[in-house]
Amino acid sequence: MEKRLSDAALQGNVTSLVQILEEDPLILDKLIVSCISETPLHTAATLGHLDFLKELLSRKPELAAELDSCGCSPLHLAAAKGHVDVVKELLSAGGEVGLERNTDGRTALHVAAIKGRAVILAELIRVNPELTRVLTDRGETGLHLCVKWNRLEALKLLVEENGKDGELVNWKDCEGNTALHIAVAKKHIEIINCLLTLSGLEVNALNKSGLTALDILRQSPRDLRDMEIELALRKAGASSVKDLHLITDDWIPQKARQMTKRLSSQETRTKKPVVKHKSTDWLGRKRSALMVVASLIATVAFQAGLTPPGGVWQDNYTVDDKGNPVNDPHSVGQSIMAYQEPKSYGIFMILNTIAFLSSLSIILLLVSGLPMRRRRWMWVQMIIMWIAITAQVGTYFVTLRHMSPNDVEGVLREVTEISVLTWLTLMVVVFMGNAVRMNLWVLRKYGYIKEKEIQTEGIEDDEEDMLE
Structure with missing residues (x-):
């Protein structure tokens, strides 16, 4: 009997429904008591079988309040x-069917807003305007959902x-976002x-x-719509938090408040203006620059050591065609420059090795994790870097002299x-300048x-006491 009733609901066959009810007048009551996941009214509401739905409601109006396995009512x-006609009929059944929420915490109005069913929304609001104030589990109104799912007509x-x-338009969800916040975030x-x-x-x-809303726009990934959105917000009087001067003491981190109190007490004791320095991570910047260079x-x-100027021999040459030893033998993979200009090759390899090992030393010191965060250790690393750069320059000039022909030797020299x-x-200028700075320190x-009180922010020497 239940199978026949289910088939009649799928087909919207009112005649079959009447016949089944005549055979078993209590079948609808049995469906309610049996707690099945879906009633024939759910099927008729989904498929839009209006006549079938009317007949069911005339016989058993309480079916309108039954929920399926997802907590959805018809x-x-x-x-x-x-x-629309089915919605009107279900609303006329009375009761609080419009206030039922499914497992997602959404009412029929919320579902209509997500789907963009403007006509359904109008009918729901006409019957019960208070439905617009019913919230989801996340504190969202139908307005929030229309914005989130980009349903402009709804x-x-x-x-x-x-x-x-104004209360509804400016209502905030569980994260404090209004409809405008969400619209800007979604762009x-x-x-x-x-x-x-x-x-x-x-x-x-x-x-x-x-x-x-303007802050959310500026913190979101940038695209071509941002300029148009910001212009519209600005015209409407939108501002960022900084522009509104709304920073309160509760927003200031604990350490910042303690530092402010310490500076205030120091100013009271000394009766002198307290110098405020810009928080510049001098050592961090230097460490990053040294690592890159x-x-x-x-x-x-490394590349110059493996492929020296002139390249390497591509074959073994120790005997001639007759099997006699040659005067200038060579082996595959050895440097050509080492055979032709051994003195220049020696200078080249010395300078290149100094540059290679010096740079590797810098990398090793930076990644070693040793406590070398004081400025004097940074000066040592910078001196090593100067040695590496100078050796690399020397390597360049030796290579240039070797690769140039004899007829340009005078100009090249x-x-x-x-x-x-x-x-x-x-x-010399760089060395003297840093030597003077170190002596002054x-x-x-x-x-x-x-030490003079320096008013200019970001002076590195003034940060030494903080770093120490």
């Missing part, structure tokens, strides 16, 4: 499918019905423009992270001498020179 299913209908309700431009036309909209509302030099030196002299001059550290 109204949920009809709203999702967009069967959104416009909700706005028309509740446009003057639904048309919905954003629609929301910005509402007079009661709070464009600078804050979510639980303390962000406005050292890696590049090590790569170049002049260019080399000028280049080397320029490089040595630059090295030592004198200040041991009290021979009184």
